[in-house]
Amino acid sequence: MPAARSAPGPDAAADPSAARTVAYRGVRVPVPAGWPVYRLDEDPARCVRFDVHAVYLGRPSAQPDCPARAVGRTEALLVEPRDDDAARRRGPVRADRLAHQEVAAADGREVAVAVPEAGVTMTGTYGADPGALRSVVQGTRLSADWAPEPGRRRRARVAPVAPPELPALPAAQRVWATGKGFDTCTAPSLRAMRAWRGTYGVGNIYIGGAARGCAQPNLTASWVRSVRAMGYRLIPTYVGLQSPCTPYRAHFDAANAPAEGAKAARDAVARARALGIPRGKPIYFDMEAYDSGRASCRKPVLAFLQAWSTELVRRRYVPGVYSSVASGVRDLGRARGVVKPDAIWFASWDGAATSTHRMVRDDWWQPHRRIKQYRGGHRETHGGVTLNVDSNYVDGRVY
Structure with missing residues (x-):
């Protein structure tokens, strides 16, 4: 992630030490003041939006209640389960591993950090100044006492349901x-x-x-x-x-x-x-x-x-x-x-x-x-x- 400017704006970086903390699966995430936290398993209709500050915990619904349009990006974070459920936890949890996490810049101002020990992927977005996102990611800590549910296995991929026979559009191959x-x-x-x-x-x-x-x-x-x-x-x-x-x-x-x-x-x-x-x-x-x-x-x-x-x-x-x-x-x-x-x-x-x-x-x-x-x-x-x-x-x- 690009280095933060030396003098960030008023809604840029937040000090994780002053933030409240939320726990999800194997991570504890610092939440900057004023950012709402949404638990998607309890609120499946919640739209995961990256144009407003927020932390989202859980897997986004297949049919969220989203607006017709949302343009722009700011600092926000989605923490969702990995399909492979931590690959059966590869090795011990290192509780400080994310403290110095380096995140590469991306054209879409969106970065993803895989945390296999915790069974999650953290997807963050940022606006003009990535300082707030960096503070949240680097302030996240692993929970050493977390473990996957007993007998949990890789989730089987479900083949897409064949769509019903519907009339094609006229001249469907036209440009x-x-x-x-x-x-x-x-x-x-x-x-x-x-x-x-x-x-x-x-x-x-x-x-x-x-x-x-x-x-x-x-x-x-x-x-x-x-x-x-x-x-x-x-x-x-x-x-x-x-x-x-x-x-x-x-x-x-x-x-x-x-x-x-x-x-x-x-x-x-x-x-x-x-x-x-x-x-x-x-x-x-x-x-x-x-x-x-x-x-x-x-x-x-x-x-x-x-x-x-x-x-x-x-x-x-x-x-x-x-x-x-x-x-x-x-x-x-x-x-x-x-x-x-x-x-x-x-x-x-x-x-x-x-x-x-x-x-x-x-x-x-x-x-x-x-x-x-x-x-x-x-x-x-x-x-x-x-x-x-x-x-x-x-x-x-x-x-």
Whole structure:
């Protein structure tokens, strides 16, 4: 993990000696003042969010009650059981082993520390300053008196249930789709996806990025294969560093915008390939709204997105961008002399389920290269399953 700045901000590092401590399986975790602690076995509907300070203990539910959107990352920690249950405890517990734990930096501002002696994995996120996360991780101690439950064995992997026979989308092999779509913060369970298939044919997935706000306990290559077999088309989206003119602490600036845009594209491709999303498919960058009236905001964003698109094309993926119709989308449409994405996903919560908008010229991103997010977060119930989602009209590039 990168070294902390010498003068951290007011909500950066916390002194573990002054923090309360919570015990979970084989670890005792210091909790900074003001951070809530959630025990997921007692609160299975709890959404594991990385955009707010919190400590989560337990395995995330397959169907948490998450918001439609959560963007940004700050310091938070998830401590969950390992599937191999400590590999039957390899050797004695060393109660001080984590005191000097070094954690390598990661593009997604997310790090994982395996603690096999305690049967857990600690997954932490951080914002602009990792000092608070380092303090929590290095202040964690092992409990020498903890042992796995007698007779506990490696949990058997359950083969995915074959989805029911459902009608495929028309022309399902096309590079584009038309119809209703939804997006939500965390990939829903397969049960939820089956229940919603009668109403929707397109869904979004947040595949990674330094500002991805929710945990993704369901999102695996197997999940992607299963929902594609149900007839869904997917919108792979990467939530990376944001404009310098936003409240998000994880952002790029004018000096490093091109380098960070290319770096985000490389990480997005690696994550897409890990999920089984092949070349030739789109990946959208989520660029949240910013003050496009200021050149100091607009120019770095265009430089970042040009590098994003250029690098994705070089790696043989289709570049897409999600943004507000009044900032990123309008700026890209008007720009001259820059490499633009092949597909656009614009947000305008006007309630009109159409791919047109007065700010998006008719000759921009045509044909079949547009998605419109026309309604913000709200709850819908289909097939007995309720999710908090945004609504979209799709006439654009999808997987």
